Each structure stands twice: as C-alpha cells, then as structure tokens.
Amino acid sequence: MLKVALIGAGKMGISHLSILGGYANADIVGVCDTSKMVTDFLTKHGRFNCFSDYNKMIAETKPDAVVVAVPTKFHYSIIKDLLEKNIHVFAEKPFCLTYEQSEELVKLASVKKLVNQVGYHNKFIGTFKEVKRIAQSGALGDIYHFIGESYGPVVVKKKSDTWRSDPAEGGGCLMDYASHVIDLLSDILSPVQSSKGTLLKSIYSGQVEDAVYSLLELQSGQSGVLSVNWSDDTYRKMSTSITLVGTKGKLISDANELKLFLKDDNSLNGYSKGWNVKYITDLQEGVDFYLRGEEYSAQLDYFIKAAEGKVPNTINSFASAANTDKAISIIKKSSI
Amino acid sequence: MERILFGDNQFFAVNHISDDKSRAQSIKFKDDSAIIKVLDDARAAGINTFMCTTHDRIGAICDIIRADPEKYKDFKIFPCMPYAHKYANAVTELGIAGTLKQYVPGNFFGSLFKGGMAYITKDFESIMELMIDAEMKMFKDIHTPVIFLQNVITDLLLGLRATDMLVAFHHYIRKKHNADAGFITMNMPKLLKALQEGGVENPIICTSINKVGFRMSGGKEVYEETLKNQKVRVIAMQVLGGGAIHPGEAIEYVCSLPNIESILFGASSKPNIVSTANYIHQFDSKK
Numbered sequence: 001m002l003k004v005a006l007i008g009a010g011k012m013g014i015s016h017l018s019i020l021g022g023y024a025n026a027d028i029v030g031v032c033d034t035s036k037m038v039t040d041f042l043t044k045h046g047r048f049n050c051f052s053d054y055n056k057m058i059a060e061t062k063p064d065a066v067v068v069a070v071p072t073k074f075h076y077s078i079i080k081d082l083l084e085k086n087i088h089v090f091a092e093k094p095f096c097l098t099y100e101q102s103e104e105l106v107k108l109a110s111v112k113k114l115v116n117q118v119g120y121h122n123k124f125i126g127t128f129k130e131v132k133r134i135a136q137s138g139a140l141g142d143i144y145h146f147i148g149e150s151y152g153p154v155v156v157k158k159k160s161d162t163w164r165s166d167p168a169e170g171g172g173c174l175m176d177y178a179s180h181v182i183d184l185l186s187d188i189l190s191p192v193q194s195s196k197g198t199l200l201k202s203i204y205s206g207q208v209e210d211a212v213y214s215l216l217e218l219q220s221g222q223s224g225v226l227s228v229n230w231s232d233d234t235y236r237k238m239s240t241s242i243t244l245v246g247t248k249g250k251l252i253s254d255a256n257e258l259k260l261f262l263k264d265d266n267s268l269n270g271y272s273k274g275w276n277v278k279y280i281t282d283l284q285e286g287v288d289f290y291l292r293g294e295e296y297s298a299q300l301d302y303f304i305k306a307a308e309g310k311v312p313n314t315i316n317s318f319a320s321a322a323n324t325d326k327a328i329s330i331i332k333k334s335s336i
Numbered sequence: 337m338e339r340i341l342f343g344d345n346q347f348f349a350v351n352h353i354s355d356d357k358s359r360a361q362s363i364k365f366k367d368d369s370a371i372i373k374v375l376d377d378a379r380a381a382g383i384n385t386f387m388c389t390t391h392d393r394i395g396a397i398c399d400i401i402r403a404d405p406e407k408y409k410d411f412k413i414f415p416c417m418p419y420a421h422k423y424a425n426a427v428t429e430l431g432i433a434g435t436l437k438q439y440v441p442g443n444f445f446g447s448l449f450k451g452g453m454a455y456i457t458k459d460f461e462s463i464m465e466l467m468i469d470a471e472m473k474m475f476k477d478i479h480t481p482v483i484f485l486q487n488v489i490t491d492l493l494l495g496l497r498a499t500d501m502l503v504a505f506h507h508y509i510r511k512k513h514n515a516d517a518g519f520i521t522m523n524m525p526k527l528l529k530a531l532q533e534g535g536v537e538n539p540i541i542c543t544s545i546n547k548v549g550f551r552m553s554g555g556k557e558v559y560e561e562t563l564k565n566q567k568v569r570v571i572a573m574q575v576l577g578g579g580a581i582h583p584g585e586a587i588e589y590v591c592s593l594p595n596i597e598s599i600l601f602g603a604s605s606k607p608n609i610v611s612t613a614n615y616i617h618q619f620d621s622k623k
Binding site: 010015017019020021037038041045047048236237254281282287288289290292 | 358431433494523
C-alpha cells in the first residue's frame with residue numbers, strides 16, 4: 001500500500017487527510033503541522049503520527065507520496081525538497097508564487113520521473129469534464145467567445161489582515177478564486193496567451209484585489225472574458241461557470257447544470273437541436289468516500305493511482321498548473 | 337420519528353442541481369413569512385417535523401413558533417448542526433484556532449491563547465459540548481427529540497478516524513439535551529460500522545438514498561446490503577436524486593427498502609408537498 005504523508009493540516013489539508021483516511025488504498029504514515037492544537041487533536045482522536053518539522057517526518061516515515069497543503073509561499077521550497085528526495089507530490093493550488101519557480105519544479109519532477117499533481121479540483125467535476133468533451137468535439141463550431149466566471153462570499157466586509165490580504169503570500173482573488181477559472185479555461189480551450197486589459201478591483205481588502213475582470217486571448221486564438229469576484233454575497237458558496245459561444249451552438253455550464261444549445265441535429269451524440277440540459281447527477285461518477293464533493297475524493301484517488309502507476313499522470317500536472325501561474329502573471333502585468 | 341420529515345434546503349438556496357433554482361428560491365424565501373407559510377402547508381399535509389440546519393434565520397422561525405404555542409403544539413424540530421458555511425468561512429479567514437476562539441462561548445479559550453505560545457490543555461470533547469449548547473440556544477422551549485450532526489462534520493471526523501468524537505456527540509445529546517443523536521452522512525455503511533465499533537447500537541442515520549445511486553458512496557449495492565442486514569434507523573434524504581428522477585419512481589424505490597424509518601424531503605410549494613407526501617402514502621400502503 002502506498003505510504004502517504006501530509007504537510008499542512010489547515011482547512012484544505014484536514015479535508016485531504018480525512019478523505020485519505022476514508023480511502024482504503026493509502027497508508028497515512030505522518031501528518032505535519034505547526035499548530036499544536038491541530039496535531040494534538042489528530043494524535044489523540046485520529047491516532048495519526050504527527051510532527052511539527054516536516055524534515056523529521058520524511059526521515060522517520062519515508063513516505064512514497066506527500067500532499068502539500070501549506071500556504072502558497074512555502075510551496076516552492078518544500079516541493080523542491082520533496083522531489084529531490086524522490087517523493088511524489090500532490091500540491092494545493094495555486095502552484096507557486098512565480099512562474100519561474102513553477103517551471104523549475106516542472107523540470108525537476110520530469111527529470112526525477114515523479115508523479116506531480118496540483119489541486120485544481122474542478123477538472124474532476126462531471127459537468128466540466130463534459131464541457132471539455134463538447135468543446136473538443138467540434139459540435140459548437142468555431143468557438144469565438146468565452147466567459148469564465150466565479151463568484152462567492154469570501155471577503156464581504158472590511159476586516160483585519162490575514163495572509164489572504166498579503167499579495168506577497170498569494171493572497172487576493174486572482175491567485176485564489178480566479179486561478180480556478182483560468183485553469184479550467186486553459187484545459188477546456190487552451191492556455192492564456194495575452195490579456196487585452198485587466199481591472200483588478202479592491203472592494204473591501206486594503207492591499208489585494210477582490211475582483212478580477214480581464215479580456216483574454218488564448219494560444220488557440222480564441223478570446224473572451226474572465227469575470228471573478230470573491231466579495232459577492234449573493235452566492236452561498238463559490239460558484240464557477242463557463243460559457244462558450246460558437247458558430248454552431250452555445251454552452252453554459254456550472255458545476256451542477258450544463259445547458260447546451262445546438263443549431264443542428266446530429267452534431268453530437270446524446271444531444272439534439274435546440275436546448276439540452278444535463279445535471280451533475282447524470283454526469284458524475286460516484287466515489288468510495290465522500291466529504292465535500294466527489295471531485296475532492298476523485299482527485300486524490302487519481303493521484304494515488306498515478307503514483308501506483310495505474311493511471312497516466314496527465315490531469316492537473318505541475319506543467320498545467322505552471323500554465324495557470326504564467327496566466328496569472330500575464331493578467332497581473334496587464335492590469336491598468 | 338414520523339414517516340415523513342420536512343427539510344429546509346429550499347429555504348436557504350441549497351439546490352444540488354441548479355444555481356438558477358437556488359437564486360429563485362433565495363428570492364422567494366427572502367421573508368420569514370414565506371418560510372412559515374410553506375411550513376404551515378406542510379403541517380396541513382400532515383407533516384409535523386421540520387428538520388433544519390442551525391442557520392441564523394432559523395432563530396427567527398423559532399421565535400414565531402414559540403409565540404404561538406397552541407398552533408404549533410404538535411410541531412417538532414430536528415436541528416442539524418453546525419451550519420457549516422458559517423464556520424468554513426471563519427476558518428478561511430481566522431484559521432482553525434481563531435475560529436474556535438470566536439465561536440466557543442465564554443472564556444474557555446481566552447486565557448489559553450494569551451501570548452500565542454501558551455500550551456493548550458485540550459479537552460476537545462468539552463469544546464464540542466460548549467459548541468452544541470451554543471447552537472441549541474435558538475431552540476429553547478421547542479420540542480427537539482432528535483439532534484443531528486451535519487454530514488460535513490460527521491464525515492470529516494469519520495475520515496479522521498475520530499469516531500470517539502461521534503460517540504461523544506451521541507452520549508452528550510442524550511445526557512444534556514434529553515434527545516436522540518442523529519448523524520447525517522454521505523458514507524452510511526462506513527459510518528454505521530464505526531458507530532457500532534464505538535458501542536452505539538441502532539443509531540439514527542440520515543443519508544442519501546435514491547434510485548440512481550447519487551451520493552451513495554461505495555455504491556448503491558453496499559447501501560442496500562447494509563439496510564437489509566444491519567440494525568439501523570435510517571432517514572432517507574436526496575430521494576429524488578436532486579430532481580433527476582421522476583418523483584413516483586423515486587419514492588417507489590425508497591419505500592421498497594427495509595429499515596428506512598423516515599423519508600426527508602423539501603419543497604417550495606403546496607402542490608409539490610402534497611404530491612410527494614401522497615406518493616409516500618401510496619407506496620407505503622402497498623407494502
């Protein structure tokens with residue numbers, strides 16, 4: 001059984017740990033976090049082998065794979081260290097603070113032939129997988145416009161500073177919320193080539209942007225709009241959607257519901273002329289252990305299987321996450 | 337527990353298949369009076385148990401119920417705690433320790449966090465007990481015979497192997513609140529096994545049960561097997577698979593299974609309440 005360890009037991013790390021704990025095919029050999037309260041809980045109630053120093057954990061527990069869920073600013077140095085120690089790595093998103101760091105880790109993982117994955121979980125959602133399949137089938141004709149959106153209630157009033165409000169630590173809506181949408185668009189269509197203009201708006205935060213509005217051009221030549229706002233409390237939780245407008249049809253999809261309009265019959269199996277609606281219940285495969293969405297379990301299942309050599313390490317590789325980091329820097333530079 | 341329980345997702349814009357419908361519900365139930373009207377419609381259809389999350393707005397609904405004891409004398413609420421988004425948003429902003437500090441009542445944490453480096457003598461069960469009591473405050477003087485732990489917490493603890501915390505919840509609800517504990521989960525067979533190993537017999541478990549196997553982790557067959565062979569009091573939820581299955585077909589499936597004590601559903605309009613309740617009566621009478 002694959003020996004897995006966790007570095008960083010915050011909100012995402014605890015969630016990954018629970019999913020791994022409920023998963024039958026991984027042996028969790030160690031958990032590292034700097035919060036004594038968290039490690040005390042995990043030791044006492046979960047009987048996990050906890051550490052406050054990750055180097056000590058790696059030396060003692062010798063994991064085959066590690067899940068890294070520390071704040072982004074620590075990703076580069078920790079992941080580099082793990083790769084050099086020949087350990088497969090699953091990292092939380094966003095990948096690194098700069099594109100240069102991302103590129104270096106992509107190369108290192110490739111040279112070392114290690115499995116590498118980043119937690120852009122939307123790609124494991126059935127509806128968005130179907131969006132990709134439809135986009136690539138040609139059924140929409142020439143896709144001449146896209147809208148990538150995400151809204152939610154993260155920062156809805158002025159408040160004290162946390163790492164989320166520090167641009168140097170990967171805080172801000174661009175690296176947090178918007179990175180999901182950029183990553184999804186890169187995967188469904190193609191990576192970002194340039195931005196024709198960006199508005200980074202601070203609504204409640206002092207130092208970072210709460211909203212990102214950008215006109216994007218992709219490497220494929222397709223263009224469209226990115227519209228993301230994490231200060232929108234008309235949403236109960238993060239809601240991401242993709243709209244694709246083509247010469248033969250139009251597609252609007254969020255995580256739950258996919259609506260496809262086709263101008264012609266017979267352009268795509270299972271869909272007919274006019275509006276078609278499919279739900280997540282039609283499109284999502286089940287998981288063995290569910291915590292907060294099938295996609296969170298599915299991405300870890302995929303990582304474990306990749307580390308065991310059972311599936312190719314192609315979805316959410318470091319290379320694809322590096323494209324997203326590059327897009328983030330392009331968007332930042334184009335901000336006016 | 338009554339055969340039919342009325343849920344609250346529709347009141348708080350929780351819709352598992354459509355964000356558009358979520359928004360429409362959010363608009364429809366902007367005022368508390370709209371919620372009360374639908375609850376009264378449910379009561380008129382013979383449904384006297386309201387299973388709801390400890391959302392801030394439920395406090396106002398409880399005030400209305402308390403103000404009219406005669407009208408609501410048979411009315412029961414099954415609280416489901418905690419309202420997870422409140423804490424999830426707080427953890428994002430304040431971290432785990434900061435969230436506990438904000439939400440655990442009294443001075444329990446105040447002194448412990450002084451200086452930041454102070455050693456914390458943790459008694460996580462006591463923290464949980466304080467949080468349960470805080471969440472239960474809004475239900476004062478309302479009949480709450482079953483109190484649930486929400487699935488995100490149940491399943492988080494299950495995955496973290498902290499079954500002892502689940503067992504502690506079970507005992508504390510009985511001891512302090514004179515009610516049965518219930519657990520909402522998306523992993524029913526695994527949870528039941530863990531609770532049984534922790535000495536909890538015949539627990540109340542609320543879980544997704546539907547014909548298409550949606551959110552039935554590990555597969556529909558394992559659930560059916562568990563229902564057939566184990567001692568457990570199940571409340572079936574998401575019986576319509578988020579709306580993906582025809583109601584008649586959906587209810588027929590759930591009514592055919594053993595060990596399903598209650599069926600939980602939510603609806604925004606009187607015709608939908610009556611129609612779903614009628615399907616349940618119809619298929620129950622065929623047994």
